[in-house]
Amino acid sequence: xxxxxxxxxxxxxxxxxxxxxxxxxxxxxxxxxxxxxxxxxxxxxxxxxxxxxxxxxxxxxxxxxxxxxxxxxxxxxxxxxxxxxxxxxxxxxxxxxxxxxxxxxxxxxxxxxxxxxxxxxxxxxxxxxxxxxxxxxxxxxxxxxxxxxxxxxxxxxxxxxxxxxxxxxxxxxxxxxxxxxxxx
Amino acid sequence: xxxxxxxxxxxxxxxxxxxxxxxxxxxxxxxxxxxxxxxxxxxxxxxxxxxxxxxxxxxxxxxxxxxxxxxxxxxxxxxxxxxxxxxxxxxxxxxxxxxxxxxxxxxxxxxxxxxxxxxxxxxxxxxxxxxxxxxxxxxxxxxxxxxxxxxxxxxxxxxxxxxxxxxxxxxxxxxxxxxxxxxxxxxxxxxxxxxxxxxxxxxxxxxxxxxxxxxxxxxxxxxxxxxxxxxxxxxxxxxxxxxxxxxxxxxxxxxxxxxxxxxxxxxxxxxxxxxxxxxxxxxxxxxxxxxxxxxxxxxxxxxxxxxxxxxxxxxxxxxxxxxxxxxxxxxxxxxxxxxxxxxxxxxxxxxxxxxxxxxxxxxxxxxxxxxxxxxxxxxxxxxxxxxxxxxxxxxxxxxxxxxxxxxxxxxxxxxxxxxxxxxxxxxxxxxxxxxxxxxxxxxxxxxxxxxxxxxxxxxxxxxxxxxxxxxxxxxxxxxxxxxxxxxxxxxxxxxxxxxxxxxxxxxxxxxxxxxxxxxxxxxxxxxxxxxxxxxxxxxxxxxxxxxxxxxxxxxxxxxxxxxxxxxxxxxxxxxxxxxxxxxxxxxxxxxxxxxxxxxxxxxxxxxxxxxxxxxxxxxxxxxxxxxxxxxxxxxxxxxxxxxxxxxxxxxxxxxxxxxxxxxxxxxxxxxxxxxxxxxxxxxxxxxxxxxxxxxxxxxxxxxxxxxxxxxxxxxxxxxxxxxxxxxxxxxxxxxxxxxxxxxxxxxxxxxxxxxxxxxxxxxxxxxxxxxxxxxxxxxxxxxxxxxxxxxxxxxxxx
Ligand code: SF4
Ligand code: SF4
Ligand code: FES
Ligand code: FES
Numbered sequence: 001x002x003x004x005x006x007x008x009x010x011x012x013x014x015x016x017x018x019x020x021x022x023x024x025x026x027x028x029x030x031x032x033x034x035x036x037x038x039x040x041x042x043x044x045x046x047x048x049x050x051x052x053x054x055x056x057x058x059x060x061x062x063x064x065x066x067x068x069x070x071x072x073x074x075x076x077x078x079x080x081x082x083x084x085x086x087x088x089x090x091x092x093x094x095x096x097x098x099x100x101x102x103x104x105x106x107x108x109x110x111x112x113x114x115x116x117x118x119x120x121x122x123x124x125x126x127x128x129x130x131x132x133x134x135x136x137x138x139x140x141x142x143x144x145x146x147x148x149x150x151x152x153x154x155x156x157x158x159x160x161x162x163x164x165x166x167x168x169x170x171x172x173x174x175x176x177x178x179x180x181x182x183x184x
Numbered sequence: 185x186x187x188x189x190x191x192x193x194x195x196x197x198x199x200x201x202x203x204x205x206x207x208x209x210x211x212x213x214x215x216x217x218x219x220x221x222x223x224x225x226x227x228x229x230x231x232x233x234x235x236x237x238x239x240x241x242x243x244x245x246x247x248x249x250x251x252x253x254x255x256x257x258x259x260x261x262x263x264x265x266x267x268x269x270x271x272x273x274x275x276x277x278x279x280x281x282x283x284x285x286x287x288x289x290x291x292x293x294x295x296x297x298x299x300x301x302x303x304x305x306x307x308x309x310x311x312x313x314x315x316x317x318x319x320x321x322x323x324x325x326x327x328x329x330x331x332x333x334x335x336x337x338x339x340x341x342x343x344x345x346x347x348x349x350x351x352x353x354x355x356x357x358x359x360x361x362x363x364x365x366x367x368x369x370x371x372x373x374x375x376x377x378x379x380x381x382x383x384x385x386x387x388x389x390x391x392x393x394x395x396x397x398x399x400x401x402x403x404x405x406x407x408x409x410x411x412x413x414x415x416x417x418x419x420x421x422x423x424x425x426x427x428x429x430x431x432x433x434x435x436x437x438x439x440x441x442x443x444x445x446x447x448x449x450x451x452x453x454x455x456x457x458x459x460x461x462x463x464x465x466x467x468x469x470x471x472x473x474x475x476x477x478x479x480x481x482x483x484x485x486x487x488x489x490x491x492x493x494x495x496x497x498x499x500x501x502x503x504x505x506x507x508x509x510x511x512x513x514x515x516x517x518x519x520x521x522x523x524x525x526x527x528x529x530x531x532x533x534x535x536x537x538x539x540x541x542x543x544x545x546x547x548x549x550x551x552x553x554x555x556x557x558x559x560x561x562x563x564x565x566x567x568x569x570x571x572x573x574x575x576x577x578x579x580x581x582x583x584x585x586x587x588x589x590x591x592x593x594x595x596x597x598x599x600x601x602x603x604x605x606x607x608x609x610x611x612x613x614x615x616x617x618x619x620x621x622x623x624x625x626x627x628x629x630x631x632x633x634x635x636x637x638x639x640x641x642x643x644x645x646x647x648x649x650x651x652x653x654x655x656x657x658x659x660x661x662x663x664x665x666x667x668x669x670x671x672x673x674x675x676x677x678x679x680x681x682x683x684x685x686x687x688x689x690x691x692x693x694x695x696x697x698x699x700x701x702x703x704x705x706x707x708x709x710x711x712x713x714x715x716x717x718x719x720x721x722x723x724x725x726x727x728x729x730x731x732x733x734x735x736x737x738x739x740x741x742x743x744x745x746x747x748x749x750x751x752x753x754x755x756x757x758x759x760x761x762x763x764x765x766x767x768x769x770x771x772x773x774x775x776x777x778x779x780x781x782x783x784x785x786x787x788x789x790x791x792x793x794x795x796x797x798x799x800x801x802x803x804x805x806x807x808x809x810x811x812x813x814x815x816x817x818x819x820x821x822x823x824x825x826x827x828x829x830x831x832x833x834x835x836x837x838x839x840x841x842x843x844x845x846x847x848x849x850x851x852x853x854x855x856x857x858x859x860x861x862x863x864x865x866x867x868x869x870x871x872x873x874x875x876x877x878x879x880x881x882x883x884x885x886x887x888x889x890x891x892x893x894x895x896x897x898x899x900x901x902x903x904x905x906x907x908x909x910x911x912x913x914x915x916x917x918x919x920x921x922x923x924x925x926x927x928x929x930x931x932x933x934x935x936x937x938x939x940x941x942x943x944x945x946x947x948x949x950x951x952x953x954x955x956x957x958x959x960x961x962x963x964x965x966x967x968x969x970x971x972x973x974x975x976x977x978x979x980x981x982x
Binding site for chain 2: 069070079080082083084089
C-alpha cells in the first residue's frame with residue numbers, strides 16, 4: 001500500500017474546497033488529452049459535468065482506461081473511486097478497447113418480443129464473439145442495449161453508430177458482411 | 185429554551201410557556217414529546233422503541249438506503265409507509281412500528297436483503313453480533329421464496345492491507361463508503377457497477393489506505409468487512425470485554441477492549457460524545473498487538489554477560505542500590521527521572537511521589553523534548569467540544585491527521601458540518617490544509633512573523649474578532665526548538681483576547697503525567713537539560729520510566745551521549761527498547777489492557793483504564809514498582825492498591841479534587857481536571873531566528889502515524905505500513921540539487937550526514953526539506969541539534 005495512494009485520495013476529496021491545482025500536460029504526451037481539456041474548459045471544470053466529460057473521453061479514446069478515469073477525476077477534483085463508480089454504473093461506458101466495428105443489438109421489451117435474442121445468438125455464433133466482448137481477431141465488438149427509444153423500428157441493430165430498424169437474424173448478418181467484408 | 189433551562193427561573197403563577205421545540209407524537213400508541221426536526225427513528229428510540237435499521241448511523245448523514253426502518257406513520261393524512269431514518273417528526277404524528285403493515289414491510293425488506301445473502305454465518309466473523317442475523321430473528325419473515333441461484337463473488341478480497349471485503353455478504357448499506365467520504369475524508373471506496381452487481385470497490389490499484397479504515401469494519405452491519413488482525417480469531421460469544429481508554433495518543437478515545445483466553449483480540453470504539461464519537465484510528469485500534477509481542481517478561485539485571493533475567497526481589501534491590509549509590513555519589517539532584525507519559529495517572533503520581541518526596545530530586549520530566557513547555561498547560565484551556573464549537577480554529581501545531589488522528593476527525597467534522605473556519609500555520613501542507621480557510625506555510629522559525637502578518641490582515645482579524653477562537657498548539661517540527669512556536673502562540677493570544685488553547689500534546693497520558701507531578705520542581709531540568717547533564721557526566725543515576733530517548737528524543741546524538749554518560753541507568757518498560765538495552769536494571773512494566781487506573785487526555789479529561797488480561801510474565805504496573813522502590817529506600821508511600829493511588833490523586837493534586845472514583849463511576853464520559861495552579865505560565869519568549877544561508881535547506885521533521893515506535897513495530901499488522909525515511913523537497917529544489925526524484929542524496933547538518941532517497945513533493949515549501957521522524961532504518965535524529973533554534977541541512981548529489 002503506498003502512502004501516495006492515501007494522499008491522493010485525501011486530497012482528491014478534500015480539495016473540493018480549494019482552488020483548481022491546474023492541469024498540466026499529460027505525462028504520456030498523448031495529445032488526445034488536449035481534446036478532453038477543450039471540453040473541460042468549455043464546462044468550466046464543473047463537477048456535475050462528469051458524465052458528459054466521460055462521454056467525450058470515450059469518444060476520443062474509444063474506451064475509458066484507468067489512466068483516463070484518473071485524469072478526469074483529477075481535473076474535476078473528484079475522488080477516483082467515485083468517478084470509477086459512475087463510469088461503471090452506465091452501460092454505455094466501456095473499459096476495454098473496442099473492436100474495429102461495434103454492433104449493438106437492442107434487447108429491450110419491444111425488440112425482445114420481435115426476436116432480438118435470435119439476432120444476438122446468430123451474430124455471436126457467426127462471428128465467434130460473446131456479448132460484451134470483442135472477437136479474437138479484434139474486428140467486431142458485440143453489445144446489447146435496453147431499449148434505444150426506437151421501439152417502432154423493433155428489432156433494432158446499431159452498427160458503428162448507424163441505426164438499422166426492422167432487422168432479422170439473416171438481415172443483420174448480411175449487414176455485418178457488408179461492413180466487415182464477410183465472415184472468416 | 186428547553187424545560188430544563190427554565191428550571192432556574194423563579195416560579196410564577198402563569199401557565200408554563202409551551203416549549204416551541206416540542207413536538208407531540210405517539211409511538212405505538214404511547215404519547216411522547218419529541219424535538220422539532222428530530223428523525224422519527226431517533227424520536228422512537230427516545231420513547232424506548234427500537235426501529236430496526238442497517239444504513240442509519242447516528243454519526244453520519246442519513247441516506248435511506250436499506251429501507252429496513254420502514255414504519256407506518258400518520259400525520260393527519262392517513263397511515264403511510266414512512267422511512268423513519270429520513271423523515272422528521274410532525275405534530276400529532278402517530279408512529280406504528282409493530283402494526284401488521286409495518287411488520288409486512290420489515291419482512292419484505294429482510295427477505296429481499298437475504299435473497300442474495302450467502303448465509304454463511306457459521307464461518308462468518310460477524311455471526312453472533314450481526315445486525316442482519318439479529319434483525320432477521322426479530323423482524324424477519326422466517327422463510328424465503330427465493331429459489332434461484334444466488335449472486336457469487338470471489339470470497340474475501342483485500343481492499344487494503346488491513347481490511348478484507350466479502351461482496352456476497354454486503355447489503356449495500358453505504359455505511360463504509362459514507363464513512364470514508366463524509367467522516368474520514370478518504371473517499372477511496374465507492375459503489376461501482378449497478379443493479380444486481382453493485383458492489384463496494386476501490387479504484388483499480390488504489391487501496392483503501394485510510395488511517396481510519398478499521399471503523400468501517402466496526403460499523404458494517406454484516407460480515408462483509410473484516411479486519412486482518414481479528415479474522416477468525418474468536419467468536420463473539422467467547423469474548424470478554426471491558427471499557428477502557430486508548431492511550432496510544434493523547435486524544436484518549438473511549439474503547440472496549442475484548443479478549444478471549446487471556447489474550448487481547450480486538451478494540452472497538454465506544455461513542456463518547458465529548459471525545460471520539462465511536463471512532464478510532466487504526467493505530468489505536470490495532471496497536472493492541474504490541475501488548476502480546478516481544479514483551480519483557482522478567483526483570484533483567486546487567487552482569488558480565490549482559491542483561492540477565494532475575495527475580496523481582498533481586499532486581500528491586502539492584503534498582504534501589506543504583507539510586508542510593510547515585511545519591512551518595514553526588515546528592516539527590518544527581519538522580520533524574522524521565523517518562524511516565526505512557527502509563528496511567530496512578531503510575532505517574534506514584535513515580536512523581538517517589539522522585540520528588542523520596543529520592544528528592546528536582547529533575548523529573550514526562551516529556552521527551554518533542555512537545556511544548558509544561559507552562560502551556562497553564563494557558564486558558566479549551567476542550568475538544570469547545571474547539572468544534574468555536575467560530576475559528578487556529579492551528580499552530582502538528583499535523584493532527586498524523587499525530588492526533590481522531591481529533592482530526594472532530595475538527596474535520598466541525599469544518600464540514602458547522603462551517604468552522606481554520607486558520608492554519610504549518611511548516612508543510614498538513615492533513616487539514618485542504619479544509620483550511622487560510623493556510624500559511626512558514627519556513628521553520630518563521631511562525632511568529634506568519635502570525636503577526638495574519639493578525640495584521642483585516643479579513644483574518646475580522647474573523648478572529650467574530651467569535652470564540654481556539655488555538656490548537658503543539659510542536660509541529662522536531663528539528664527546531666519549541667521557542668518560536670511558544671512565541672507565536674503568545675503573540676496570537678495577545679492579539680486575540682479571550683482565545684483559549686487546546687494543548688496538542690501527543691503522548692497518551694502526557695497531560696496527566698505532567699499535571700499529577702512528573703514535571704521539574706523549581707530549579708529542575710527538563711528532558712533536554714537532563715540528557716545534557718548526563719552527557720556531561722553529571723547524572724549518577726538516570727531512571728527511564730517507559731521512556732526511550734534514543735527513539736523519541738529528537739536529538740539522537742545527545743540521547744546517545746547521555747546514555748553513555750549516565751553512570752547508572754534504571755529502565756522500567758514494557759518492551760526492551762533501544763534505550764532499555766543500555767540499562768543496568770530493566771523492570772518489566774504492565775501494558776495497556778493489563779492494568780486499571782485512570783488517564784488524562786489532552787483536554788484534561790480523566791477517564792478509566794480497564795484491565796482485561798493478565799500482565800505478561802511477571803510484569804507489574806509502574807505504580808507498584810514505584811511503591812516497591814520507595815519502600816526499598818525506606819519510605820512507605822501508603823499505596824496498597826491502585827484505588828489508593830486514585831484516591832490520593834483526588835486528595836492531593838490541585839485540579840483533581842473532583843476526580844474521585846465515585847465521580848468517575850457516575851460519568852460515562854469522564855471528569856475534567858484542571859491544570860494545577862503550581863504550573864506557572866510561560867514568561868514571554870523572544871527567539872532570534874538565524875538567517876538561512878541560501879545554499880541550505882531548513883529542516884522540517886515531523887511524525888507520521890506509522891513509525892518505528894514500540895506500538896507500531898511490535899504490531900505485525902501495522903509494522904509494514906511505516907512509509908520509511910525519505911527527504912522530501914519541492915520539485916524545483918530537487919532540480920536545483922541536480923538529481924532525479926528517487927535518487928539517493930547526502931543530507932548533512934552541523935551534526936552528521938545521512939544518505940537517503942529524495943522525493944519531489946509540491947507540498948513542501950521551497951528552501952525547506954521535510955523528513956519523517958523515527959522511521960524504520962531511519963537516522964534523521966542524528967542530524968538534529970536540539971540546542972539550536974532551527975536545523976539547516978545541505979543536500980548534495982552523491
Ligand atoms: S460492506 Fe458493509 S458497510 Fe459497506 S456497504 Fe456493504 S454492508 Fe454496508
Ligand atoms: S486517535 Fe489516539 S486515542 Fe484515538 S484511537 Fe487513535 S491513537 Fe488511540
Ligand atoms: S426495445 Fe428496442 S428500441 Fe425500444
Ligand atoms: S435505516 Fe432507514 S433506510 Fe436504512
